Amino acid sequence: MTLLEKAPVKGSLYNLWRITLLTNPDACNLHCALCFLRQRGRSYGKGEMPWKVAEETVRKYAACGIREVIPSTMGEPLLYSEFENLERLVQELGLKLNVTTNGSFPLKGALLWAKELLPISNDIKVSCWGFGQKTWDALCPGMNWNVYIQNLKTLANVRRELAQNSVEPLSKLTIQMAVCQRNRGDVDRVIELAAELGFDRVKLNRAVFLSGSEALQKKEQLSKDDFLDVSLYKQMPLKIEGTFLFPATEAPPFKKCPFLGKELWILPDGSTEPCPDPENRFRDHDSGKDRCEFCHLFPKKSFSPVEN
Ligand code: SF4
Ligand code: SF4
Incomplete structure (x- = not known):
């Protein structure tokens, strides 16, 4: 029996709490060295999600009880x-x-985006490639470190200002x-x-490498000893999470795939995928095979035992 077949809520829309819309997977203003599309060597090729697809999808799953919508995690x-339509x-x-x-924060800048997004979002995750221009030049050329830091400060400052007059959580x-x-x-x-x-x-994930990116993987993959001992940061006034906290050879602190049956990914044409695993996203699927066999996020051996 495959991991997918073991999903406790297989086929049920009513256990979903969140959907991700791949709104604009090929549109980005940056050129990160580890970007999946760069690793793949070509665009995703499915275009931008038409508003009709986005609206119908969000309305459909809202009626099933979802609480959150993630706009594209591929692309910016x-x-x-149609972002403003999505906000409305x-x-x-x-x-x-x-x-x-x-x-x-393209198009509007950090200040306007902060004012728009903070009241209507549960979480704003800002990607980070390291500390200082040198690391950014290697992993995300084109981004100015000082501008990036200023953008983070703007986001935090606007939240503090809005919090003074907001009864709703930001x-x-x-x-x-x-x-x-x-x-x-870093x-x-x-x-x-x-x-x-x-x-x-701070969410620290280990970098993921697609099949075919062996040279990059050899250069950048962490060894077992590189992982973070989170107990050293107990005094920090924030949460530290992510797959970087456990080596690939050790089981993560959950026994089933955390995505399966709880979230859904919607492609620009409205079709769906059950998880965000990038290896599967770019693979030509053989219907006879279990996608979890190919998983690059959670190697199957990570779940022990999957029945629990
Ligand atoms: S910001 Fe994201 S989508 Fe854009 S190049 Fe970097 S990794 Fe790729
Ligand atoms: S993320 Fe990995 S383990 Fe989870 S359903 Fe996708 S392929 Fe399977």
Whole structure:
């Protein structure tokens, strides 16, 4: 029996709490070295999600009880041409956004985006490639470190200002980092930066490498000894989470895939995927095979035992 077949809520829409819309997977203003599309060597090729698809999808799953909508986690979501429509729709339906942005805050700048997003989001995750221009030049060329830091400060400051007059909870703020060899040495300073700015969480994921990216993987993959001993950060006034906290050879602190049956990914044409695993997303599926066999997020051996 496959992991998918073991899903406790297989086939039920009513256990979903969140959907991710791949609104604009090929539209981004940055060129990160570890970007999945760069690893793949070509675009995703499915275009931008038409508003009709986005609206019908959000209304359908809102009726089933979802609480959050994530706009594209491939591509930069703030470049979605229908983003303002999406903001209006989630407010109309009483949902929240959960946004992962690359930190450049394109089109409107950090101040306007902060004012728009903070009241209507549950979490704003800002991607981080390291501490200082040198690491960013290697992993995300084109982003100015000082501008990036200023954007983070703006986000935190606007939240403080809005909080003075807001009765509704404002969005949590997270710094999210894909950790690899190049930026491993920056992790401490990124955690300190997040705490200093008043962010709520640092999410540290180990960098993921697609099949065919062996040269990059050889250069950047962490060894077993590189992982973070989170007990050293107990005094920090923020949460530290993510797959970087446990080596690939050790079981994560859950026994089933955390996505399966609880979330759903919607492609630009409205079709769905049960999880965000990038290897499966780009693979030509053989219907006879279990997608979890190919998983690059949680190797099957990570779940022990899957029955629990
Ligand atoms: S910001 Fe995201 S989508 Fe854009 S290049 Fe970087 S990894 Fe890729
Ligand atoms: S994330 Fe991995 S383990 Fe979970 S359903 Fe997808 S392929 Fe399977």
